[in-house]
Amino acid sequence: MVPQAPCSAMAPELPVPPWHSGLPDPPWRYSLCPSPAPASRKEKKKEKEKEKENEKEKEKEKEKEKEKEKEGVGIRLLIRHFYSVIFQSSKLSPLIIAHVNFIFSRTKELFVINPAGLLYYQWLLIITIPVMYNWTAIIIRINNLYWSTLTLTTIGEMPSPELDSEFFFHVVDFLVGVLIFATVVGNIATMISNMNAAQAQFQWFDFLWTNKKAQVEREVLRYLPDKLRAEIGMNVHLDTLKKVRIFADCEAGLVIELMLKLRPQVFSPGDYISRKGDIGREMYIIKDCKLAVVADDGVTQFVVLGDGSYFGEISILNIKGSKAGNRRTANIQSIGYSDLFCLSKDDLMEALTEYPDAKAMLEEKGRQILQHDAKNTNQDEEDIKRRIAQIERFAGEVVEDEDEEEEIEKKEETEEQKKEEEPEKEKLEEDKEKTEEKGGKNGGSNQRGKER
Template sequence: MHSLSSLLSRRWVWPQPRGTTGLVATAESGAGHTWGAIAPWGWTLDPSGDWYYWWISIMALPILYNWIILICRSCFPDLQEQHTVLWLSLDYLSDTLYLLDIAVRLHTGFLEDGILVRDRGRIRRRYLRSTSFPWDVATVLPTDLLYLRLGPGVPAVRANRCLRVPRLFEAFDRRETRTAHPNAFRVAKLMLYVFVTIHWHGCLYFALSSWLGLGADAWVCPNASCPGFARPLRQYLHSFYFSTLILATVGDTPEPQREEEFLFVTAGFLLAVLGFATITGSISSVISNRNAADAAFYPDPEPVRHYLRARGAGGRLARRVARWHQHLRAQRKLPAEQAVLQHLPRGLRAEVAASVHLPALRRVGLFQSWERGVLQQLVLRLRPQVFGPGEFVCRRGDVGREMYFVREGRLAVVAEDGITQLAVLGEGLYFGEISLINIKGEPPLPRHSPPAPPASPQPPASPGNTSGNRRTANIMSIGYSDLFCLSKEDLAEVLAEFPSARAMMEAKGRELLLRMGKLDVHAEAAAAAAAEEAECRTQALETALEGLQTRAARLLAQLESSAFKLALRVERLECQLRQRQSAGGSGPAGGLGPPRAQGPSGVQGPTKVTLTAVAK
């Protein structure tokens, strides 16, 4: 019984074309779940897998059949009568495919947090509440019951089958994403639209001609009396040719004779001038502009395809690359947001980035207590990255240069075997901060040491971190995960401007290291003791330096006072000498002697000769 229950609780993956995973059957564990409960309805389609891609490509055929054949059968009665059995068989085959498509949509998963949801109950509720469900139901309404009253010659009662056209557009979009020649596919799609437009116009032209009377005038379609016009094929080709002349505005058509003919031709000309010619003339520029706009937001997959093809690295790797690009476009992910906002001023760019990413950062536990200014600086430096299913974000032992914040999706902390899941990281969580914050380096400089040159700041050192700046776990993306990446240099710049945030992050990193057993307490204590000893020595040197500065200031003051007194004494002696010279009549009249030198305090001192005389 144990082996049987374990067998029933397994997840069964059906074989996929070319090695992809697109169709999955899941046996849910729990009471009451048996194999009969999951077969044959226990399967789920991956919308990005090959099975869904081929199914929607098949669904394009009945939709095109109804859009092309129904109008033709309604306007050409002979065509309907000659092949009634064939048309009824194709009609009910298309109806069967329509019903199967509804069943497929009831089992097509959807992405939530980057992970494919396979819960059939949630899938059904999501589809039944969508806007597509009423239209899908309208396309399979049994309007064929009107055949019982009107007869099988009125195929117009099946016009509701044309409402499934959104699936056709989805099939075209999928094909355009996967094809190796998207430009050629766009041209082919344009030609298909042109053909369908002319086809409908030609069928309506023949219906109007039948109502007015075949061969009644030169403008309407000739009747069966004309050679070859008894066959429906000839009638259709003539109508198609006539409509091509009208819609292409070539001219060379018979002039209308009746009011209905004038109205039909006028409507055709308006369609050609206002719609048909405009679309045909501008579709190339629209495609080029769209490609240019997409190139500004999303990476171009063509260079990668050419590179893989040139290096012979196709197969599964090429399909993974294609699915990654398809996910970016389908989910509107922008891997180069900074390039989009680079033309904005810094203040406005900060506001735009904050309005987009600030709610996601607020959910990160590390940032909930940070001030808004720190978060605004962070959002300018965050780089979005998208990881696919099974892709490793980081491996244990790698050098850590970034930290990551989970914006959307789920990631698993796996063991060395890459399979065993130890923990699951969801939205709002972060990892890699220890590798950035606790990096071994030189101890910090003393407080009063001269500042270092303005080089790029480095995160604070932590000598007790036994792992250094190495990754301590293997992180793998479970589904498609959207992450924010913050580099070491950007984090250091932000933390240098906000010391409080830096202290909080250091405390959080130390707490995590203690919890993980990666913090060497003895080494940390030794480093703290060394730092304390260095601080004490620094304080002692500062005290001694202050004493020396005080003594030097006193000596300088005494020196200035002595010099000032000496200058005053010398001045008095010079005055006495001049008085004696004036009284004795010696020396030049009125002469004051040679110029006197300046004293240390700006007072004029005696000359060398005067001082010599005084000394004698």
């Protein structure tokens, strides 16, 4: 046999002819290198030893990483301990500042403090080992602490500063004391407010119930079972809902659903519940208040609605043939603080989807109410016209009576004037008669003289 050349010396792979494209490669195209000889036992042992060495190196690296992690944990613990020490020392900052005040007040030096001095040493002994010191020194230090506390809180008196450093120290001391005093007072205030938080919340809900008697019933009842919620709704709202004419003969299930959909609302004095011409999206049932149907001027009151009255039931039914449609036909104003129950149009239609017969019955009742109201309005218009005519007649009669009275008064005045003029006329006539008589006598005497 001809010995094979090594793979590196072999000819390159032959090209594939064009007619062979798309087909698997021919066997003569593969490399003719012989398969490698199987590894010997020594080589296998060497490979295993290398693998073991690699594993050992990996284990060593892992141990080093663990040691580094432990060192990092130790550093973290030291940092945490350092922060805790700082935090604890910050809690003792008032005492430290008081201690500095005490030293400064005794030595009159801020930047030069002798740690081996007697006062400083005694103060440290009082802080660390109070039992080893006599009680007189403790009392002295307590007095000094009292003076420092008064100084920090700006309550006590401090000696007047003499040096520039003393002025600076006094300013910083006062500012720090004010900050400490403010933080202490603020923390005490928050503690007291947090202690009374539950009581304040209870008082708030009690105030709402006693004064407004309004709660968000849906939020309160949504956690209860359906049957219990229905029983509560029946006990609270059944009598109120039965007063509405269109709901008087409805099914019990529909009435219960409508009761659970009633929402309490509160209005202040002078608020408009509805205005004439507005779109009616809800009906109202009066719980405990008085409402006035007023004119457009907002002053003239036509009717006053009391407890148990209702309005807006026609506007939420979309009854065909209604002239007003879903528009409000009157202005309704709250006289005082008003508590009402509100039933929205969406809630009513949602409840009526499961009761189609009740929906048809309600629409029929609404038409009857509209017809009845139309008759009443026609009668009212006729009554109004008749009353206006009566008022006009009465006004005309009153005018005629007033004219007659004026004529009578004029006649009486003329008669009185005539009566007053009669004695004057009589006097004038008497005077004339007297003058005539005197003239007659004088004429007779003259004639007699002539005759003589």
